[in-house]
Amino acid sequence: MYILQAIVNGILLGGTYAILGLGMSLSLGIVRLTNLAHGEYIVLGAYTSMLLQAWLGIDPFLSLVISVPFLFLAGYLIQRFLVNKAMKNGEEPALLVTFGISVILKDAMLLVFGADARHLSADYGNVTVNLAGLGIPLLNILLLILSGTSILLLHLFLQRTYTGRAIRAVSDDAGAASLSGINVGNTFSIAAGIAAATAAAAGLCAGMKWTWYPSSGGRYLLIAFVIVVIGGLGNVGGTFAAGMVFGLIQAVGGASYGMLISYVFLILILTLHPHEAFLRFSDKRRKTCEEGIMQEPSVAREDQNASE
């Protein structure tokens, strides 16, 4: 019974992990950039829900109606006016810009909210549902539904809409996408906006599950990395599956060993199957460089030699 309870807990926990990794997966898979501020976006999402609950007295889940568009806009504008410009000079300047944004957001949140631990609470936070002898917290079920719905909606958006197709085209080959009439810079900004919007949902999930501080972004970022490496870049379904795997490892390993086992698992993947994690990434980044969003003359020169 203990194992069964652990598996159920792991699956429920996996939903939260999946949504923590979703934005990072999009950022790496489409924009080809490690957004070091993603953890802070998640914390900002949690604070936004907390403020809306305090000011308007609304349920944390309802706060998403405001926090999702707010984070989308923030992510879009930061990408459009800061990161895209830095990306023209290469990957490193863009990475430094996201690091700078991370530091600014962290310090701003510390200034505004203080260093106190916070937690999002709701009336149903302590309700437990009994199912076949297993005690399942209602909150965990709701968080899994939120995570699953977000991932499903994003999947449908990417598959069925014209903007979604443009995002997939840019993810596949930014150079060819640009020569098909797609504004790659704007598509990057939309993708970054969506990644930040998922951070609003992730902030809600993390905020209801754990206590957080202005400095919690680093921890969330690390979890997001693990999920992305297990699930694959830009792979929405893979992110969900990776979240489940990570949740199960955490639940079965317990509080003491869960994290340790997870990171050993991460190192094993990177050692045994680095191709899926990084070679595909570098290949896609090469195509992004060709398009001219990132300048990488040496790579462009190799391509030139190959084609002539």
Add this chain to the structure above:
Amino acid sequence: MRSGEIISFDDIKAGYGRSRILKGLSFSVREGEVFGVIGPNGCGKSTMLNVLTGTLCPSSGRLFYREKEISGLPSYKRCRLGIGRTWQIPRPFTGMTVYDNVLTGAVHGAGESVKQSREKAEKVLKETGLADKSRIPSGELTLLDRKRLELARAMASGPEVLLLDEVAAGLTEAETKEIMALVGGLRERKYTVIWIEHNIETMLKATDRLMCMADGRNVICGDPGEVMGSEIVEELYLGKD
């Protein structure tokens, strides 16, 4: 830029890093003609296409499209203006179906309504012989069909000028005939074509004018027969006895 010309290179210099490939390239392409480009390996043919599509910014010189200078225009705007391109090694969006590839070109390149884009995508798929493969993931296509798809996606974006980079490269003789028949039909559809090809014999039958490049410059341009018969082409490109 003279009347009737659609593309004009005016003393374009460009390269990658410190390596200069185009060293003052000048030529013009007339509206509706099939303009062939030949030259030895490394002479800058593909670089010329990269400059024309905006993938590579020239360090100096001016580039005109219908009397409008486009040297600083990004690639997607050039596509929307009417410049479409295929690659020597096809670059379909492998995560999408054939239909979605073409539809993406129609929606974003041509900028038409959803209904018009769908109709255009279906029309172009029929014209390129891909209608029965429209639901197949593009990554599963053969090389010939990938080349067809490249052409279809470019055509769906509503171009006036089509840039063909070695469409016959890597194809068997029978496949080459098929793709050449398709390319031959482009003239009837009133496209202006700039065509790089190593298979000169095949290309000569379909071109109105031919330019030979060497060392990043236009060394001779004119009637294909005259160009091929010129001493400089024999020396530079075909080798002299």
